[in-house]
Amino acid sequence: MGEQPIFSTRAHVFQIDPSTKKNWVPTSKHAVTVSYFFDSTRNVYRIISLDGSKAIINSTITPNMTFTKTSQKFGQWADSRANTVYGLGFSSESHLAKFAEKFAEFKEAARLAKEKSQEKMELTSTPSQESAPGDLQSPLTSESINGTDENRVPPGTPQHTEARAEPSQNALPLSHSSSSISKHWEAELAALKGNNAKLTAALLESTANVKQWKQQLAAYQEEAERLHKRVTELECVSGQATVIKSQKTELNRTIEELEMALKAKEVELESLKLEVENADELRFQKDTLTHRLKDTESKNQTLEAQLSDLQQRLKSTQLEREAYQKSLRSLLELLDSKIFELTELRDTLAKLIEGS
Known part of the structure; x- marks a missing residue:
């Protein structure tokens, strides 16, 4: 029957930055279809997403994979074969939960299939216990490992008769093939474990990165602006009214969700800014008042010292003034006596002049 889609949803696709292993890089300009596929011929589950003709996700689900919800609308998983980490941003929490549920379901199915x-490989590589002592199964080939039986020789054919005639020659290829297959799987398992450890460390590091939220917010803003322009372009295009209308509705819904998320983040940022500004302002006021208080205390001490000095100087000045006043009084008295004497002397001289 080939490969068939079994579940589809729409989401924004991201990949971890291969250079930093920390930041998310958007691989789709808008929400795209992400589908689970089942290949019945190989019994394999895959996650595939196309952006136009470009495959932006081609991930085979293995039992070692884990889908992690990092927020209410965002989830991620590591693909060791692709050596990357995929991230999906959904429009609602229910879509994310449905995708995670399908991931766990198909992961379990992949484990059972593995x-x-x-078991089939072990049965194929082990000789049948029910065959006769002289019978020997044909050696393993690459076609039998991959699940094809075209080169397997059925019992009773001439080739099987020749193999029965020479068991010692065919026993060595069988054991050698089994040991090489075992070593091959052990080496591949060790490589997968190493890649899984590296990707797990990168995943933990990316989850703990604080800048991721800011970059996602910037990506959402750019996506909102791009979607606005896209809506305007679609409105100007004539024809294909139904397709354009559905795309417009979906884009408008995505824009509304992004705008709501942006508004919530902006409100949160504003509240944080106000809290920081208030805290800085209070801290500045406290420092200013403390400095002014210290200045006032030092000025008070200086003024008290000056006041004490002025009081002492006032007392000394008053004493000096009293002494000066006493000196002036004594001088005035002396001056008065001298003036009186001069007056008497004048009168005497005047009388002498008149008498002569």
């Missing part, structure tokens, strides 16, 4: 494949 166990069945390993």
Whole structure:
């Protein structure tokens, strides 16, 4: 039957930055269809997403994968084969929960399919216990490992008769093939474990990165502006009214969700800014008042010292003034006596002049 889609949803697709292993890089300009596919011929589940003709997700689900919800509308998983981490941003929490539920379901199915494949491989690589002592199964080939039986020789054919005639020659390829297959799987398992450890460390580091939220917010803003322009362009295009209308409705809904998220983040940023500004202002006022209080105390001490000095100087000045006043009084008295004497002397001289 080939590969068929079994579940589809729409989401914004991101990949971890391969250079920093911290930041998310958007791989789709808008929400795209993300689908689970099942390949019945290989019994494999895959996650595939196309942006136009470009495949932006081609991830095979393995039992070692884990889908992690990092927020209410964002989830991610690591793909060791692609050596990257995929991230999906959904329009609602229910879409994310449905995608995570399908991921766990198909992961379990992949685990069961792998166990069945390993059991089938073990049965294929082990000689049948029910065959006769002289019978020997044909050696393993690459076609039998991949699940094809075209080169397997059925019992009773001439080739099987020749193999039965020479068991010692065919026993060595069987054991050698089994050991090489075992070593191959062990090496691949070790490589997958190493890649898984590296990707897990990168995932933890990316989750703990504080800048991720700011970058996602900037990406959402750019996406909102781009979607506004896209809506305007779609409104100007004639024809294909139904397709354009559905795309416009979806884009408008995405824009509204992004605008609501932006408004919430802006309100949160404003509240944080106000709190920081208030705290800085209070801290500045406290420092200013403390400095002014210290200045006032030092000025008070200086003024008290000056006042004490002025009081002492006033007392000394008053004493000096009293002494000066006493000196002036004594001088005035002396001056009065001298003036009186001069007056008497004048009168005497005047009388002498008149008598002569």
